[in-house]
Amino acid sequence: MTLRPHAVLIGVAVSYLLQVGGGYLAATQGIVRDPGAELGGDFSVLPILQFGTIFLGGYLSGRLAGVAGFINGIAVSVAFILIWAGLNAYNEAKLVEEFGPLVLPPMNMGGIVLGDILNLTAGAFGGWLADRWGR
Numbered sequence: 310m311t312l313r314p315h316a317v318l319i320g321v322a323v324s325y326l327l328q329v330g331g332g333y334l335a336a337t338q339g340i341v342r343d344p345g346a347e348l349g350g351d352f353s354v355l356p357i358l359q360f361g362t363i364f365l366g367g368y369l370s371g372r373l374a375g376v377a378g379f380i381n382g383i384a385v386s387v388a389f390i391l392i393w394a395g396l397n398a399y400n401e402a403k404l405v406e407e408f409g410p411l412v413l414p415p416m417n418m419g420g421i422v423l424g425d426i427l428n429l430t431a432g433a434f435g436g437w438l439a440d441r442w443g444r
Contacts, residue, residue, distance in 0.1 A: 312384055313374035320370030320385035327362040360431045363389055367432035371439025378443065382436020386429045
């Protein structure tokens with residue numbers, strides 16, 4: 310089991326760059342009008358985009374590492390989740406500071422757990438494919 314930090318960092322950076330670029334492109338094309346649309350039961354392309362970008366980041370990390378692609382792909386997912394959680398906590402703290410605690414919606418633990426499982430699956434699958442196709 311060999312974790313390559315440089316490969317993980319590059320995979321996370323690529324995942325976030327693709328996520329931002331894809332989100333911007335989807336918004337400019339009118340595919341995504343409201344990032345919170347899925348909360349109302351409407352279809353949103355953002356979770357599919359996120360799955361794809363983490364998959365590609367995990368794949369790239371696995372290819373760059375050369376060994377243990379599965380582990381490096383999972384590390385990309387974990388880093389992606391931690392960075393996202395930190396940014397989300399910062400943004401919510403700013404909202405609470407400005408408008409008070411009632412501005413935040415109730416926490417959706419089921420959605421958080423499901424999202425994290427899908428993110429981990431995407432990175433693991435990408436890293437695993439890098440291992441399989443890299444031989």
